[in-house]
Amino acid sequence: xxxxxxxxxxxxxxxxxxxxxxxxxxxxxxxxxxxxxxxxxxxxxxxxxxxxxxxxxxxxxxxxxxxxxxxxxxxxxxxxxxxxxxxxxxxxxxxxxxxxxxxxxxxxxxxxxxxxxxxxxxxxxxxxxxxxxxxxxxxxxxxxxxxxxxxxxxxxxxxxxxxxxxxxxxxxx
Numbered sequence: 001x002x003x004x005x006x007x008x009x010x011x012x013x014x015x016x017x018x019x020x021x022x023x024x025x026x027x028x029x030x031x032x033x034x035x036x037x038x039x040x041x042x043x044x045x046x047x048x049x050x051x052x053x054x055x056x057x058x059x060x061x062x063x064x065x066x067x068x069x070x071x072x073x074x075x076x077x078x079x080x081x082x083x084x085x086x087x088x089x090x091x092x093x094x095x096x097x098x099x100x101x102x103x104x105x106x107x108x109x110x111x112x113x114x115x116x117x118x119x120x121x122x123x124x125x126x127x128x129x130x131x132x133x134x135x136x137x138x139x140x141x142x143x144x145x146x147x148x149x150x151x152x153x154x155x156x157x158x159x160x161x162x163x164x165x166x167x168x169x170x171x172x173x
Contacts, residue, residue, distance in 0.1 A: 035059035055105040064125035074117030
């Protein structure tokens with residue numbers, strides 16, 4: 001009985017190994033392919049120019065009807081109330097350098113009022129039927145500059161320090 005069970009087990013192992021897998025597992029191809037995404041390690045607030053250029057390069061034969069981005073602050077709070085729509089029209093004021101090069105860009109203002117921490121940008125594309133596809137996610141650290149301000153001595157603190165100093169000076173005399 002043990003020999004028959006062992007023989008059946010060996011037969012099953014060898015018959016299972018004879019299958020050839022030469023077909024595509026998932027025949028669904030990607031609608032849009034991403035070649036590159038703007039990546040920042042750390043962004044620091046600049047009061048002179050607070051605009052940050054976000055971009056995504058879509059390498060695809062299909063042109064999306066729209067490309068947009070959402071920005072999330074620490075705590076997963078969405079920064080923008082409506083999507084930021086990226087453009088590929090060569091408008092330098094909006095952040096795009098060359099029209100129709102499949103690099104979609106947009107300059108977005110970053111505020112000193114935004115909290116410092118890790119932010120996340122999510123890029124999406126919509127096809128002509130209106131269906132949206134998430135293309136990429138990028139994370140970066142944002143510094144609003146508030147932590148690097150020099151300490152300020154207020155009038156009250158200065159007055160107290162002056163009184164303490166004059167008191168101690170008068171005791172020495």
